[in-house]
Amino acid sequence: MGDVSAGHGGRPWWESGVIYQIYPRSFQDSDGDGIGDLEGIRRRLDHVVELGVDAIWLSPIFPSPMADFGYDVADYCGVEAMFGDLAAFDALLADAHARGLKVLLDFVPNHSSTQHPWFVESRSSRDNPKRDWYIWRDPAPDGGPPNNWTSDMGGSAWELDPATGQYYMHAFLKEQADLNWRNPEVRAAMMDVLRFWFDRGVDGFRIDVLWHCVKAEGLPDNPPNPDYRAGMGEKLKVLQQHSTDQPEVHDIANAFRTLADRYGERLLVGEIVLPLDRLVTYYGTPDSPGVHLPFNFHLLDAPWNAAALARIIGDYEAALPPGGWPNWVLGSHDFPRVAGKLGEAQARVAAMLLLTLRGTPTIYQGDELGIGRVAIPPERVRDPQDLRQPGLGLGRDAARTPMPWDGGPQAGFSTGEPWLPLNADWATRNVATQAADPHSMLSLHRRLLALRRSHAALSRGDFVLLPSAPDVLQYERRCGDERLLVALNLASEARPLQLPGDPARFEPLLSTHGRKAFDGALAPDEGLILMQEAR
Incomplete structure (x- = not known):
């Protein structure tokens, strides 16, 4: 994996790296x-290393009422005690670093639990010193919410x-x-x-x-x-014009970035669900840089054609600011799971797309196995979003089911009953198999x-x-004299491949179907990587 603090070719590690959530x-x-x-x-880090990624991102592990x-x-x-303690975290961090893996945590700055001591103080009285750490307002004239x-x-x-007669947001x-990010004390506490x-x-x-901050x-x-x-869903009744994406949030992003940069090659990934023109503003400017990677979710609900x-790819590349990775x-x-939406065959094509586009990919645990739709019986629903708005298809439990490791009891995940059901085909769809x-x-x-890892054109090359033929997405990755062509057939029928030159000069490197021979066409549901001979 290489040195845990070194970049690649003078560039930061994440530009050629892959993140695993x-x-x-x-x-x-x-x-x-x-x-x-x-x-x-910690015990399963070998799987992550053998997969070949560079960093793990852990969803929140902090004390929480859940x-x-x-x-x-x-x-x-x-x-959080159910996850361990600081000593367990330190052991995980040390083992990850020893294997050349980076570790990213999930920072939740927009809000805290109402059981956080800050909020307990804030709600204790209107004149508590921490009252302004959160967003409190008087009721509307009719006694209802402020807006x-x-x-x-x-x-x-x-x-x-009821105790203080005000609403909190x-x-x-x-x-x-x-939290009230207009309060400098909140900013200082979160920087700490x-x-x-x-x-x-x-x-x-x-x-x-x-x-949202x-x-x-x-x-x-x-x-x-x-x-x-x-x-x-009720959240879409109004447009979040005044409750999100305010100009002042970029000062906060810059403060995070300034602090992170003082520690060397530390990565900040911002969750930002916005149109492209707004998303890219979170890179900041040369004078006031923002997060290194504003998360690009535009493939998640893209029409699969x-x-x-x-x-989408062309618009995103064109929208990136100078130097924006x-x-x-x-x-x-x-x-929802990729394989659940697209089926196994196109999920393989999607994997090739994700891992051959220019930029840093993030793989979500279980997608490397092609876990598909998982039925969650009503009595086992745990997601508060689904419990509050049943029947709207908003539940996230199916994306959070346990990793199946082997064909043993509970798929090797636990010796007890897993908190959510396993995928129904776990006996064959597991890591060991x-x-x-x-x-x-x-x-x-x-x-x-x-x-x-072995081809610079894929990790940091141009795009x-x-x-291409109908139903085919085709692009080239270039670095120096190296030229790799990626062709993805999004149809369930064979499609011709349009090569920029003599077919004899293209050598197949990898097919999602596993075939070695290249006959000038794409099989149904096939992704293909070809290397072009140097001129």
């Missing part, structure tokens, strides 16, 4: 309670506190109170949190809902959404990641979209 509750349980933990992750499974933080500088803002979890973004659950973990050796952070002065009503219709993908995501703990099968989805991921 771990959902700690569902990776590996070491103590039999059915919930994954830090010691479990109203939203860790995104309601009660202590930013500790470890029409909606929670992403459904309903109003305001909760009345929560962009998500009422158990997740929004980052220092605590940087000093401990953490290599960076994924910053949760960064674009600042609200418009005066908290005016949001405009109604003219496209809203029943069944879309070649023309749409080419347009791209990044790509196809799965996460918040979105796929590791022994050279044609498996896991083997494909390992080969793709090995190619990224050029090429003309």
